[in-house]
Amino acid sequence: MAPKVLVSDKLSETAVQIFRDRGIDVTFDPSIGKDKDKLLEVIGDYDGLAIRSATKVTEKIIAAAPNLKVVGRAGIGVDNVDIHEASKKGIIVMNTPFGNSITTAEHAIAMMFAVARQIPEANASTHAGKWEKSRFMGVELTGKTLGVIGAGNIGSIVCNRALGLKMKVMAYDPFLSEERAKSMGVTKVELDELLARADFITMHVPFTEKTANILSEENLKKTKKGVRIVNCARGGLVDEAALAQLIKDGHVAGAAFDVFKEEPATENPLFNLPNVVVTPHLGAATTEAQENVALQVAEQMSDYLLTGAVTNALNMPSVTAEEAAIMGPWVKLAEHLGAFVGQLTEEAIEEIEITYNGLVKDMNLQALNCAAIAGLMKPSNPGVNMVSAPVIARERGIEISTTTQDKTGVFDGYIRLHVKTAVKDRSIAGTVFSDGKPRFIQIKGINIDAEIGEHMLYTTNKDVPGIIGTLGRTLGENSVNIANFTLGRSGAGEEAIALLYLDEQPPEPALVALRETGMFQQIRPLQFDAA
Structure with missing residues (x-):
């Protein structure tokens, strides 16, 4: 019997056709995503659920879906999916992390142009029948210094576009190596130097404990007089009230925001200030981006339902069904080893060395590597998964090496993670006991036996x-x-x-x-x- 997929949000007809062409029985009904009672009534019939942001995949929906095997989100954010509950039920949750990167980066560049030349205000003035040519004196981007906070997938595209505009680009990113920065053509700096030197500042980091309020009132006051701030990343990265006051005081020349701490944003301290450009979270809102993520999620879900292949899963490693039963505890161990080091490391990572000893050396090491790297990066990038983590590591110039060894010591097998930065090395090892529970067995070369x-x-x-x-x-x-x-x-x-x-x-x-x-x-x- 052909797998059955419900598309409960608006996806393009081309994406829906991919399911049909792959031999999947697909139901396309975008109205269901907004009707939780109807979704609850029908979800039990389906093996897959393709969504955008309207459908809420709650614990109650998951409990009513005994046949559901995969949820595919056309886009990055999965706040509308209870991933923990899905994992408990063995349901894979997939997203499309790279489908809208170019669109979001282009929006940041567009916002930078808009605030540099006061385009929205000039447009409104001209539509009103005024001709206030002398009022709208802008600045050129050429030759100006752009400070990019976060040089990952989207941030690196912004850097590339800014260099094409003949801007001087500096980047602050704890995970960006000097070698990667040089290959990108940007200058790697610490945050205080970026604040002091940048004419424009743009942010491209997720919202985490480390990045929350990264442009606090204190940091905003460190900026160069006349700076312009662009935020097309996440709300909560900037103290919006403090920024509004600095704009009123004349220290900050302007701001361009696509995201806000509270959304939908119907009120905000930045609204109605001179030379502040605001848009309603349009970063991914282009025809191309919406089409790209829709096509990607259809292909990914079809691959999994028909062949078992797992791509861009947020809650499962890319392993075969046969491997999963054996590797599950070791995958969790690898994640824990990475998470331990990731929570201790704030400087840029240069090298990751992973050693597999004994019985573990014959497992799917690629999946274990992905788990360790994802664990390592998740503290600073919570949206990372086992598929995207190695890509992000390569983008940041991190060298990854793997070593296998025959059994040594008292354990049948263990994993050791060694992470090198410019200033410090960190090492941790762990194993899985016969009860299937991961344990830490060595930190900094000191032997221990620690339950996690x-x-x-x-x-x-x-x-x-x-x-x-x-x-x-x-x-x-x-x-x-x-x-x-x-x-x-x-x-x-x-x-x-x-x-x-x-x-x-x-x-x-x-x-x-x-x-x-x-x-x-x-x-x-x-x-x-x-x-």
Whole structure:
């Protein structure tokens, strides 16, 4: 029997035809996406669900879909899909991460032109029958310095287009290597230098804990007088109220925003200010981009339903069905190893070395590599998946090497991740026990045996008395329960580490209290995907 797919949002007829041409029984009814009761009624009949943003794939919808195998999102964002619940039910969630990159980059360039020449205001004035030629004095882009915050897929396209406009381009991106920056023709800088030198600043980073409010009031005040700010990435990257005040004060010459902290944005501090260009989140809104992502999701879903091939999955590695049963725990281990290092690393990564020892060396190493790299990059780029992670790593000039070894030591197999930056190397190893649970077995060359939990605390210190008591007492005073406590040291009185598995994330007062003891060189709360 042919697989059945429901297209519940607006996709092009060409995309729908791809399903038909591949022999899939497809139902095209865009009205269902806005009718959750109707979707709940019919979803049980389908193997695949193709959506855009209107359809909400909730826990209730997933529970009513016993035959559903794959959800395909034509676009990047999957906020409308309960990925955790889908994973629990064995449903693959796919997106199309690169289909609208050019469109979004072009919109940023267009917004830069608009704010440089005050085009929207000049257009409105002329339509009103005025001829205010002297009022709209703009600036050239040629020769100006563009500061790009985030030089990933979209940011690198913006850099390329800006260089074609004869702009001087500098980029701030902790994951951008010097070699990659040179090959792009841009200057790699730290954020403070970018703020001080840029005539235009454009952002192309996801919204994370590290990037939230990256252009805070403090950072905005560090900018060059007369700077113009462009944001076509994500809302929440800029303190919009502070920016509005700096525009009124004359420090910032203008701004162009396609995204806002609160959307739909019907009110905003930036609205109705002079030389502020605003659009309603149009970054991906071109005919070409919408067509590209629709065609891509149709091809990806068809491939999976007909052949089992997995592309751009957000919750599953690219492995065969036979491999999945054996590799599942090792894939999770690889992700955890990457996530551990990724949460500790803020400088640009230059090299990633992954060693597979013993029985694991004969598994699907490409999938394991992807899992480790995705885990490594996810703390700074939460939208990354196992397919896009290696692409992003290559874009940033990161060298990736893999080594296999016959069994050595007491474990039947293990994975070691070694990450090099310009200033520091980090190393961690782990294995999977017979119960199928991943464990950390070595950090910084120090042997340990650590169970991995959703909330953890990592500390480094000199091996001196009182460490265990200080950790236990301080966390206890802040009502944080310790589920497991692992210690290791390189030698008596030498370097030591502790890894605590906690029931909840430690509050900031607990971390401050630990730092104030002066006993610890490093104190880092960590989080791991428990799914």
